[in-house]
Amino acid sequence: MAKRSNEPFLWSLFSSGGMIAALVVPVLLFLFGVAFPLGWLKSPNYWDLLNLARHPLARLALLAISSLSLFHGAHRFRFTLYDGLQIKHLNELIAVFCYGGALFGTALAAYILWNI
């Protein structure tokens, strides 16, 4: 029997993360990274923003956005290294680095959102 591959599972994380990132990352990055710092739009009040982030649904959504986007990014970056730089021989090292980083980021996001 052929060895079972992890690739379908990793790919499902990649594709759900790709969708979620495509849908919400541009608006968030535009607001917090460009529009608020440049004063195009009025920055929300600290307490309003804190209350919003503390809502259980917002925490769940933010955890999903962070974690899935990271797995999406990890998967794609792994193949960027393979294809762009042709370093397939470092396969295992790169996979551990990419998915390990995404796991670490997920744990960090959970910790931050739990304590917010």
Next chain:
Amino acid sequence: MKQPPAYTLYHPKWYRKRVSTWWWTEQWRSFKFILRELSSLAVIYFVALLLWLLWSLGKGPDKYLEFQSWMKDPLVIAFNVIALIFVLYHSITWFNLAPKAMPIRMGGKRLPEWMVAAPNYVVWLVISAVVAWFILGGN
């Protein structure tokens, strides 16, 4: 059982031309492919930014103010604009992929690609508007 074939020197099927590390600079379409793949770095950067924002939000108004003044650095803004362009490129290529990944047939004919991709853009607009509405305080 057949014996494994003896070792063959210079097997014709094994000839592989060495591909340059810079193969993707030779054609615009492969360059675009690598640009799209590099959007992963912009997504990872965004998550780091988001976690920093949430962390400083949880630490109190002073830390949040510190985060905001960091964001006002022209270099950071320039970096964010570049990341935003990559992230938009990811969104657009992602949404346009749908009709290629799952062609929908109606009456034996394939629906035109834009008709399969269009709902993605509608959902994108609606979600962006809702997120912005929540953050801007519903005013």
